[in-house]
Amino acid sequence: MTTMRKSVVLLSGGLDSLLGLWLAKQQGQVVLAVLANYGQRAFKKECSAAQHIADWAEVPLQIIALPWLSQWLPVGMVADNESPKQAATADVWVPNRNGVLLNVAAAAAEAMGASHVVFGANLDEAAGFSDNTQQFVDDTNAALQLSTQTGVQVWAPVAGMTKADMVALALENNLPLQHIWSCYNAGAQHCGVCLSCQHLKQALRGHNSAAILFEK
Ligand SMILES: [Zn+2]
Helix, strand or coil: CCCCEEEEEECCCCHHHHHHHHHHHHCEEEEEEEEEECCECCHHHHHHHHHHHHHHHCCCEEEEECHHHHHHCCHHHECCCCCCCCCCHHHHCCCCHHHHHHHHHHHHHHHHCCCEEECCCCHHHHHHCHHHCHHHHHHHHHHHHHHCCCCCEEECCCCCCCHHHHHHHHHHCCCCHHHCCCCCCCCCCCCCCCHHHHHHHHHHCCCCCHHHHHCC
């Protein structure tokens, strides 16, 4: 069904995109992983995580700079704001981020002859963010049919999974969870209190690997 799909993977360095990349490699060829730099506070941490993951997967990583987007970041995501206490979706919403990122990656995919853009949308994110829902994926795909000549499509291989499902799958298959970066902050370790850390902590509950990411 998904024989040798050729894809470009949107990599953030977090759990969702690690699983997306791994599944995409199981089912085809990944020609490029893309990490966006839009001025997010955690960029350097994401970059280091993404590089580790890309090296592990033996996939080239390209950093795409989107400096114009940084002017519209919410306070909770700004580089020099060090308060590690966001809990609400509105505090971390980057204007049209996934819309922008998918289209950037789709441009790369079209140019490189890849049929798919791998996107880490999942059930947990879909519950809080409209740009992680199946509806968003479907509607983006309808637009991409017209905005690319090759009909590049978004592929969300973890769309039916929760973060807990992904943690279980990652542990079962020895994926490098110790290298992920999911935190909105840029401390030495995951802050444990931001919205993203809260979700990850919940998913890791009961697993020893929680200690790798959250303990000093
Ligand atoms: Zn955090």
